[in-house]
């Protein structure tokens with residue numbers, strides 16, 4: 001049986017954008033127990049974040065905060081520059097040296113895109129499409145946050161993702177971020193995108209293979225689970241973990257992953273000169289993991305600054321990015 005409790009469904013169906021979702025199909029794929037937890041958490045987050053726990057002033061907090069940020073940028077003469085920077089993601093190409101990388105994967109190019117938040121900057125789809133025409137890669141991974149708002153309609157963001165889809169090649173793998181509802185996992189396969197929710201796939205090349213795992217969001221939903229992939233990680237010469245937030249770095253390293261790719265922080269998005277972030281939205285995570293390359297107990301990691309923006313469509317001293325990780329075998333001495 002893949003049925004969710006009626007009480008939960010009644011709470012979900014209050015929201016019109018979820019009324020047509022085939023929850024039985026979602027439960028059949030992901031398991032009713034997981035789905036019940038994920039949807040329960042989504043509703044909790046909606047109450048806590050979107051409605052500020054039902055506080056009467058709650059609905060004003062976000063608009064006032066956003067206007068305050070924009071007003072601050074305008075008053076300091078930086079608003080236009082910040083809006084332009086938010087629409088100019090940089091191409092970052094970097095090499096990742098992995099001991100035990102099978103020879104067939106030497107030079108393998110992994111395109112990572114993350115944190116689109118398309119409904120905040122709909123024109124980002126066209127910008128990325130044009131930019132990716134010039135980029136060579138073998139596989140594309142998406143590390144979450146397709147929607148800008150924390151809750152609510154997601155169609156606009158999926159339409160934008162669909163616009164970029166043609167530029168992402170094949171195959172494309174995706175995990176969910178803390179702005180994404182599990183419901184979009186029904187739509188991704190229609191675009192030829194394979195969602196990874198606490199599951200792994202083997203990437204094959206020239207008779208060799210490496211493991212690509214994806215965990216569910218560990219920031220808000222906390223519905224990540226490494227268990228289902230554990231045996232495959234033990235078997236893999238090299239294993240790569242997609243986790244929206246770098247906050248799962250301890251677990252990733254403990255599970256034996258060789259490389260973890262994340263986003264979520266936007267690199268700070270609004271930073272002081274020199275790139276020092278004002279806010280990064282992570283708990284118990286070293287500063288070094290807020291953007292760029294890092295390492296933890298034998299596991300290499302990378303936190304992308306992301307392609308889009310959240311809260312306001314501006315970036316300050318922190319450009320967005322489109323990243324190509326070129327896998328390399330260990331250097332010969």
Ligand SMILES: [Fe+2]
Pocket residue numbers: 115116117145177179264265266306310
């Ligand atoms: Fe994000």
